Amino acid sequence: MINSSANPDDAEVAIAAARAGADVVRNLYGRRLTRIDKGAGDFATAADVEAEKTIIGVIRAARPDDAVLGEEGGRQGAADAVRQWLVDPLCGTLNYAAGNMLVAVNVALRDGAAAVADPFSGEAFFTRGESAWVRHDGVDARLAPTSATRLVDVNLDPPFPSAPGFRAVDLLAHPEFVKRFRPRVVSTTLALAWVAAGKRAAYVTDGSDLSESVHFAAGIAVCRAAGCVVTGVDGAPIGQAGRGLVVAADAETHGLLMSMIRGRS
Incomplete structure (x- = not known):
């Protein structure tokens, strides 16, 4: 339910939509669900x-x-609509199907408000564009990124379009990475919200243009609004010509990771 006025702002719509999806994901958790094969080992469930x-x-x-x-139903609505929402109803489907609660629900208005809901913690990370917040038990707290945990989430899922120049797995064997950071593999873009919240120092993934991906748009928006450093794996701004994603809590952490990535390349 939208807990704002009769004319809610876009952030309240994003939060309400993400939380409604999260309720479905949580309520269906642990059940034997129908799987819809997408090919190449990918699938959706009835929960998605x-x-x-x-x-x-x-x-x-x-x-x-x-x-x-x-993600599941493609584009809906008027072809000439000025505004478009990007929806990933269950990020971490393989985790979910295996009985793992590390999943996220992502809702983003293109170039606007966004929300990432954690179905199991009850947290909703969101932004109106200029700052980022987390709502939990009816209380909003501003997100404050920090690299203090030294935990870096590295997405190891294929495809790997930047290989052989960049392979995320190479970071795990880099001497400086081992010295300075501790890897984690969450396999859901919930980790992006965790960078904004200070639960992760950084997040690294390969991929093609992720700036308008239903999987990444909400997390990227929250991280940017929180003040994180957001680039591609080449250090350039993400976009149509970009590859992958490096999101860091601060410039120092981003610089360290980029030096390791460039060193491997």
Whole structure:
């Protein structure tokens, strides 16, 4: 439910939609669910599909003129819609299907508000564009990135479009990485929200243009609003010509990781 006025702002819509999807994910957790094969070892579950339907329902009720791009259902809405929402109803499907609670629900308005909901902690990380917050038990707290944990989440899932120049796995064997950081492999973009919240020092993944991906858009928006350093694996701004993603709590951590990545390249 949208807990704002009769005319909620975009952030409240994003939070309500992400939380509604998170409720579906949490309620279906642990059940034997139908799997929909996507090929190459990828699949969706009935939870992905039901969560996306629920999320879109919330967005449609609040913003009927907007288009929606969902991971499972593709684009919906008017072809000439000025605004578009990006929806990843269950990021970490393989984790979820294996009985692992490390998952996220991502909802982002392109170039606007965004929310990342953790179905099991009850946290909703969100931004209106200029700052980033976490809502838990009805209380909003501003996010403050820090590299103090020294934990760096490295996504090892394929594909690897930047190989052989860049392989995320190479970081794990880099002497300076081993000296300064401790790797984690969460396999969900919930880790992006954790960088913004100070639970991770950084996040690294390969990939093609991730700036408008349903998987990454919400997390990137939250991290940027929190003041994190966000680039591609080449150190350039992410975008159509970019590759992958390096998100760090501060410039020092980002610089260290980029020196290791460039050294391997």
